[in-house]
Amino acid sequence: MSAIEMVDVGKRYGDFQALDGLSLAVDRGELFGLLGPNGAGKTTAIGLLTGQLAPDEGSLSVLGTDPATEPIETRRRVGIVPEKESPPSFLTPREYFEFVGQVRGIPDDRLAERVEEWADRLSFRDKLDAMATDLSRGQQQKVMITQAFLHDPDAVFIDEPLANLDPIMQERVKEYFEHYRTQDNALLLSTHGIEVARDLCDRVGVVGDGRLVAERRPAEMSPDESLLEAFERDDPVEPPTTAVR
Numbered sequence: 001m002s003a004i005e006m007v008d009v010g011k012r013y014g015d016f017q018a019l020d021g022l023s024l025a026v027d028r029g030e031l032f033g034l035l036g037p038n039g040a041g042k043t044t045a046i047g048l049l050t051g052q053l054a055p056d057e058g059s060l061s062v063l064g065t066d067p068a069t070e071p072i073e074t075r076r077r078v079g080i081v082p083e084k085e086s087p088p089s090f091l092t093p094r095e096y097f098e099f100v101g102q103v104r105g106i107p108d109d110r111l112a113e114r115v116e117e118w119a120d121r122l123s124f125r126d127k128l129d130a131m132a133t134d135l136s137r138g139q140q141q142k143v144m145i146t147q148a149f150l151h152d153p154d155a156v157f158i159d160e161p162l163a164n165l166d167p168i169m170q171e172r173v174k175e176y177f178e179h180y181r182t183q184d185n186a187l188l189l190s191t192h193g194i195e196v197a198r199d200l201c202d203r204v205g206v207v208g209d210g211r212l213v214a215e216r217r218p219a220e221m222s223p224d225e226s227l228l229e230a231f232e233r234d235d236p237v238e239p240p241t242t243a244v245r
């Protein structure tokens with residue numbers, strides 16, 4: 001079974017069908033990118049996979065848990081950086097990480113080690129004791145990325161991971177993602193960055209009208225082939241063969 005799976009998933013908001021038969025599968029050791037136009041359903045897909053939303057149809061599986069019926073268990077096992085989320089304004093990054101450490105049961109010495117490691121990786125050591133509300137948008141994004149990886153999860157979900165980061169920080173995050181992937185973990189990200197998707201992802205799924213309309217392996221694409229063409233395609237792809245019904 002894949003680390004992350006969605007099979008024929010449907011999700012409605014009132015009368016509006018946001019997802020309509022979305023299927024995808026991400027294996028351990030894979031970095032999967034969701035691309036798609038505004039309103040295609042990428043954030044909804046991540047919300048479902050992380051137990052923040054309940055599906056109307058279809059089945060979901062994340063690290064052997066069902067986010068639809070065991071959302072707390074799923075969230076315990078994964079790291080999440082939701083769209084538009086910031087660290088709590090009334091805490092410092094260090095206090096926020098201590099809170100995450102307690103909720104996730106990270107031993108104190110391990111937490112201290114991880115916080116140091118990430119503060120150095122993303123150059124925010126000097127902001128560890130500043131109020132989160134006083135951090136720039138990019139510094140807040142660094143804190144959010146850090147909290148997602150603190151408990152060594154086997155799968156991480158990130159909406160627009162590189163948004164607000166300067167080019168040097170983008171490179172550091174990309175390097176870490178690559179390392180994380182090679183440790184047999186699964187990473188699913190959603191992005192509008194066609195270049196980000198092409199550079200970073202093993203596989204890219206294009207979502208359109210609530211389903212997967214194209215899938216590409218950037219490594220197998222010819223240099224003149226653009227992901228933008230896949231983005232503009234509108235014939236649905238078959239559900240993944242590894243998916244369990």
Ligand SMILES: Nc1ncnc2c1ncn2[C@@H]1O[C@H](COP(=O)(O)OP(=O)(O)OP(=O)(O)O)[C@@H](O)[C@H]1O
Nearest residue numbers: 013014016018036037038039040041042043044045
């Ligand atoms: N809470 C909600 N209530 C009603 N409709 C919603 C709600 N959340 C999302 N939608 C609708 O569902 C569709 C999918 O939204 P979603 O946020 O998943 O798209 P997205 O691909 O992440 O878009 P973007 O690239 O703009 O972030 C959109 O048409 C949106 O208007």
